[in-house]
Amino acid sequence: MRVVGIETEYGVTDPGNPGANPILLSSQLVAACRVWSGNSQTRWDYGGEDPLMDLRGMRRERRYATADLLTDSPEYSDANRGVTLRRRRGSWEDPAHLNAVLANGARFYVDHAHPEYSGPEVTSAHDAVVWDVAGDRIAAAAAAHMRAEGDDVALYKNNVDGKGASYGTHENYLVSREVDFDDLARRLMPHLVSRQIVVGAGRVGLGAYGETPGFQMSQRADYIEAEVGLETTLRRPIVNTRDEPHADRRKWRRLHIIIGDANSMEVPTYLKVGATSLILAAVEAGDARLDVLALADPVAEVSAVSRDLALRHRLRLASGEEATALEIQRALITIARDYTVDVEDNRVIERWENVIDPLGRDPLTAQREVEWVAKLHLLGRMRERYATAGADGQRQLPPWDDDRLRAADLQWSELGTGLAARMSAAGAVERVATDAEIEHAMTAPPSTTRAWLRGRMVSERSDIVDAASWSTIVLDRDTEHGHLEVLTLPDPFVTSHELVDSLLGEVTPPLP
């Protein structure tokens, strides 16, 4: 499969002190994560980022960029192939932006006012789930360390606070540079809009502020305002255009998708990545069948689909015809089937069909796999329990803005003890990964990408690793030239590097 990575911004609170500064809490959490990981972590190397490069070909001038777009350091330098030397400088690390690059190849850091886990590059939907859930457990372990030190903290894997704020769960897909970006955005759009019925995490409240009582499929739908664009914090687009491939720019784009929900169940994460990757293969092949599904008004359809719990809304197509989200997903499965190349891809198709079919019969029967259905079912049972007798003697269910329902929606995604975690522990939801796989992935990198080099260097040679990023490993060791050595890894698929292999070979095995 293609190279994929998932980033998660967690909601963060101090339960005993609602006014606590979230940036400080997030910094403390990253510091606690460093303690949790022992010596197996390093700093982030800001050397090679270019967040102002737009996939559409232009580069935004720095003075026109809002501060939140400036995710790189002022010392931007072009990355060269192989090893380059870099002048030593003082510690450039801003304590307000603590970073930890972990032994599993991930980055754990403070993004805006949230702790973020950016999973390592993986090459299958299954591995995407394993290293995504591993991130949740790392964050939970860091939180446990913080609490042990007397600082209370709670983390939530959701995307909304119900008061207007939204924070993201982003998918990144390596896509061939040869695909025209406008074609890419247009042909992927019908999938991104209709897949909500499969991958939505469910949300109590309609509108950006939850101002209208109700339940909808997607956490994120009400915060999407544009089809295509560079911004991620305002006027959020369905397809983001940031062109920062973290790889050889001549060969690849990194498609950054910000419309997705944070999922507390494994099947949605699996299908989010697996199905989208197969559709991208169809896009790369220029499959014109995708054009038939083009939507007349994609942005409006995002929230229309999200609110259509009976799955009957007919989306208007650019052709003038209409189709339901289920029909569009079925058509996409037919197309995706032609791009399966291995057993793993076939499993994705099988799971995808096994979710779409029950959704089409009776959504409730998909409650073990589809997160919005599982949440809606649990909250529906709560409403039955809390029903009261109305003036006319009829049974009255509590309205959707009842605080008990809103609280349960938030507590659904709490890391460790949330309702979704408890449903999983009770065997009420389908799993994709095993606990043993996830446990392993907390401290070990995937072996199919350059994360394999990064993660092992971090865990085994932290004595000489100064910093790392997606495409670099910076070494600080005794040399004649006296400079830092920057290893650049522009190929995400590379799992072997002469210098790294020799350095890892030098490690003496730990004493028993």
Add this chain to the structure above:
Amino acid sequence: MPQTTSSSSPFEDDAPEPDAPAAPTAQASTDALDSLLDEIDDTIQTNASQFVRSFVQKGGQ
């Protein structure tokens, strides 16, 4: 937009009847849900409003 406000089903009143009885796995989930609902009852009745009010986040990406 049609929303669930009066039906005892979590889905809309006019939602289609299932073609077939729910799968056996759904029944097993229901049993697991009952004890979870009991746990929720114990905590959520008293704390819900304050918890919802105090859950405030900054916007992110």
